[in-house]
Amino acid sequence: MMKTVRGEKWVGSRGKRVEDLSIAISAIPVGFTLTTLGAISIALFDRVNPGYRQQRTGRNNVPFNILKIKTMPHCKEDTPSGGNHDDPRASQMGRILRKLRIDELPQIANVIVGNMSMVGPRPLPESEFAIAREVLGEKEYSDWQTIRHLGRPGIVDPYSVDYFREGLPLTYRKQDFEITIPRRVELETQYMLETASLENDLQILAQAAMIVGSSALRPLISL
Numbered sequence: 042m043m044k045t046v047r048g049e050k051w052v053g054s055r056g057k058r059v060e061d062l063s064i065a066i067s068a069i070p071v072g073f074t075l076t077t078l079g080a081i082s083i084a085l086f087d088r089v090n091p092g093y094r095q096q097r098t099g100r101n102n103v104p105f106n107i108l109k110i111k112t113m114p115h116c117k118e119d120t121p122s123g124g125n126h127d128d129p130r131a132s133q134m135g136r137i138l139r140k141l142r143i144d145e146l147p148q149i150a151n152v153i154v155g156n157m158s159m160v161g162p163r164p165l166p167e168s169e170f171a172i173a174r175e176v177l178g179e180k181e182y183s184d185w186q187t188i189r190h191l192g193r194p195g196i197v198d199p200y201s202v203d204y205f206r207e208g209l210p211l212t213y214r215k216q217d218f219e220i221t222i223p224r225r226v227e228l229e230t231q232y233m234l235e236t237a238s239l240e241n242d243l244q245i246l247a248q249a250a251m252i253v254g255s256s257a258l259r260p261l262i263s264l
Contacts, residue, residue, distance in 0.1 A: 052192030065152040086134040097164035105156040108147035160242040161195030
């Protein structure tokens with residue numbers, strides 16, 4: 042019986058890269074269609090260039106440009122958001138795209154070229170890392186950075202799934218980071234060193250799909 046590869050051995054493995062490419066390439070038709078519709082919606086309603094790219098840090102601290110649809114047209118590019126889909130700074134159309142996670146779909150291209158993974162710690166902006174350094178202290182922050190950069194950052198991460206399941210705060214307010222950052226560190230460390238595997242990745246992706254699906258169906262159910 043083949044032994045399951047887990048934790049640190051999985052996040053940097055060829056098997057995880059095959060998983061990423063298989064899922065990302067399969068998602069191109071739907072992802073491209075939704076990305077195009079989302080970009081057109083932002084261009085029409087917000088009258089801004091819908092394209093957004095920003096430098097983030099990936100595996101082994103190598104920088105790359107993350108791709109997104111712009112949902113907060115009047116904010117500075119490095120503004121912390123925490124991933125909150127109800128962020129009041131997002132435009133009305135932007136909040137819809139964030140709720141359905143359509144703004145993240147351009148990152149399928151990041152996965153295909155090898156900058157990102159389907160599942161892994163989110164590649165946070167430097168402004169959020171600065172807050173994390175204050176909350177954690179230098180030693181714990183340094184250890185966390187070492188662990189999270191063992192593999193590629195992900196489109197879907199264990200913390201976001203846990204947020205929706207447990208009702209944790211996922212906001213841009215600094216006081217909330219004092220709650221969310223330690224929890225993020227705990228879940229990312231557990232994933233990177235212990236629980237990461239093909240089976241766990243597929244489970245996390247399935248949970249994320251169910252969460253997005255329920256968000257899309259909730260307004261229709263309430264009619």
